[in-house]
Amino acid sequence: MAPILKISDLHKHFGPLEVLRGISLDVDPGQVVALVGASGSGKTTLLRCVNALEDYHKGSISLGDEQIGYQELNGRRVRLPESRVARQRADLGMVFQSYNLFPHMTVLDNVALGLVYVQKKSRAEAERIALSWIERVGLAEKVKSYPFQLSGGQQQRVAIARAVAMQPKVMLFDEVTSALDPELIGEVLAVMQNLARGGQTMLVVSHEMMFVREVAHRVVFMDGGVIVEQGPPEEVLVRPRTERLQTFLTRFRGVLR
Amino acid sequence: MGAYHFNWFLAWQSFPRFYWGLALGLELAALSLLIGSVIGMAGAFGRSFGPTWLRLAVMSYVEFIRNVPLLLLIYFAFYGLPKIGITMFDNVWSFVVALSVYSGAYLTEVFRAGVNSVPVGYTEAAKAVGLMPWQRVRLIILPVTFRIILPSLSNTFISLFKDTALASAVAVPELTYAAEWLNVNTFRTIEAWTFAAVMYLFAGYGIAFILRRIERRYAVIR
Numbered sequence: 054m055a056p057i058l059k060i061s062d063l064h065k066h067f068g069p070l071e072v073l074r075g076i077s078l079d080v081d082p083g084q085v086v087a088l089v090g091a092s093g094s095g096k097t098t099l100l101r102c103v104n105a106l107e108d109y110h111k112g113s114i115s116l117g118d119e120q121i122g123y124q125e126l127n128g129r130r131v132r133l134p135e136s137r138v139a140r141q142r143a144d145l146g147m148v149f150q151s152y153n154l155f156p157h158m159t160v161l162d163n164v165a166l167g168l169v170y171v172q173k174k175s176r177a178e179a180e181r182i183a184l185s186w187i188e189r190v191g192l193a194e195k196v197k198s199y200p201f202q203l204s205g206g207q208q209q210r211v212a213i214a215r216a217v218a219m220q221p222k223v224m225l226f227d228e229v230t231s232a233l234d235p236e237l238i239g240e241v242l243a244v245m246q247n248l249a250r251g252g253q254t255m256l257v258v259s260h261e262m263m264f265v266r267e268v269a270h271r272v273v274f275m276d277g278g279v280i281v282e283q284g285p286p287e288e289v290l291v292r293p294r295t296e297r298l299q300t301f302l303t304r305f306r307g308v309l310r
Numbered sequence: 311m312g313a314y315h316f317n318w319f320l321a322w323q324s325f326p327r328f329y330w331g332l333a334l335g336l337e338l339a340a341l342s343l344l345i346g347s348v349i350g351m352a353g354a355f356g357r358s359f360g361p362t363w364l365r366l367a368v369m370s371y372v373e374f375i376r377n378v379p380l381l382l383l384i385y386f387a388f389y390g391l392p393k394i395g396i397t398m399f400d401n402v403w404s405f406v407v408a409l410s411v412y413s414g415a416y417l418t419e420v421f422r423a424g425v426n427s428v429p430v431g432y433t434e435a436a437k438a439v440g441l442m443p444w445q446r447v448r449l450i451i452l453p454v455t456f457r458i459i460l461p462s463l464s465n466t467f468i469s470l471f472k473d474t475a476l477a478s479a480v481a482v483p484e485l486t487y488a489a490e491w492l493n494v495n496t497f498r499t500i501e502a503w504t505f506a507a508v509m510y511l512f513a514g515y516g517i518a519f520i521l522r523r524i525e526r527r528y529a530v531i532r
């Protein structure tokens with residue numbers, strides 16, 4: 054099976070700071086890939102490159118057979134115009150740590166926005182689809198609420214609905230439960246688990262090792278801008294081969310064994 | 311010098327003149343706020359995203375207006391513009407031009423601060439949804455900016471409304487001019503100015519009350 058997302062030899066630096074130093078990673082359709090690693094290892098930067106929110110300096114990222122954010126012109130890599138990039142992003146869903154719901158719109162409008170303005174669906178059709186996703190994340194009674202009237206967990210579930218309603222080829226999750234109170238984490242992870250079961254392709258940055266172990270098909274451990282180890286969770290998380298991963302996992306010992 | 315004889319009735323007889331003066335002042339303030347907002351929005355975008363010459367031009371404009379008394383601008387628009395061939399404005403419109411240019415400078419700063427304080431996360435979420443650049447501006451950045459700066463807009467409106475008193479200097483028949491008229495024609499000096507002051511006071515309170523309600527209606531950000 055051809056990978057849906059293909060990252061090859063990705064390099065990225067912020068000034069003198071090399072953040073990604075040759076990342077290659079394939080994600081197959083329907084796969085859930087978890088990215089783990091210490092703070093500052095470049096996980097967020099990697100996800101942001103995939104969604105063309107950051108420029109990168111070398112390598113390539115392809116969704117299907119289309120390169121994201123850049124094109125080759127006379128052998129040179131050139132950034133695509135913003136309108137082309139915008140169209141590409143419509144095929145990628147992203148959920149942020151800080152929810153980022155549009156504060157001036159109701160839950161329904163947040164979820165329907167992309168359907169109306171990007172996918173050009175009629176308002177009625179968009180709201181029907183939006184409503185079905187809002188129900189699926191368990192917030193049917195909140196459709197007319199504004200983000201500030203919701204708990205963090207509820208906001209994050211809306212943010213997930215907003216992204217998946219667009220039926221993206223790949224969903225990107227960046228530590229989506231890190232800003233939540235412990236008692237609200239479960240409801241968000243449950244929504245993500247359902248998505249995974251439904252066959253959604255997902256690239257997930259998470260420190261929730263129980264979740265990673267149960268849901269991910271593959272775990273990728275990053276450190277210092279490179280992939281150090283990867284494989285099925287029961288191998289990578291239980292029998293780490295490198296010392297770096299062993300050190301990283303000690304802090305999750307209670308959760309994992 | 312004899313004792314001052316109050317005659318509130320004479321003042322009261324001029325109530326329609328005061329009333330229409332007040333209404334005109336509100337219209338002038340609203341119109342200038344509107345035109346000034348367009349200038350301010352353009353100025354803010356020019357200042358933030360324009361080429362260097364445009365940034366400098368906007369900055370000089372803002373600095374210039376900030377340091378020149380409004381009355382001077384009003385005189386310039388009324389007496390000066392016709393001298394350089396711009397004759398299409400009567401006294402009322404020349405005042406609107408002056409007040410708009412004046413408020414535009416302040417609103418440039420208001421809009422700039424507003425746009426800059428839209429959390430970058432909203433823009434990124436809008437990108438992630440797949441919105442085009444102009445859709446992000448129209449659907450997310452401007453509406454959020456508007457909600458952030460709403461309190462500044464209401465304060466600007468109230469202060470512009472008080473500034474309309476200066477229009478009396480070029481014989482625009484607003485509230486202060488009505489008081490002046492009463493003063494000159496009946497010598498009911500204290501009544502005239504007291505009357506005008508009370509009307510400014512009530513109008514100011516009324517506007518503030520309404521604007522605070524509008525603010526609360528749109529206060530959906532935290």
Ligand SMILES: Nc1ncnc2c1ncn2[C@@H]1O[C@H](COP(=O)(O)OP(=O)(O)OP(=O)(O)O)[C@@H](O)[C@H]1O
Nearest residue numbers: 067070072090091092093094095096097098099228
């Ligand atoms: N916009 C930026 N400008 C400069 N440096 C940056 C920027 N964004 C990230 N960095 C740096 O790049 C490195 C990688 O950051 P990144 O956010 O990708 O790490 P992370 O793995 O997501 O960490 P965390 O687990 O803390 O979220 C860090 O050293 C960070 O300080």
Ligand SMILES: [Mg+2]
Nearest residue numbers: 096097098228
């Ligand atoms: Mg991160």
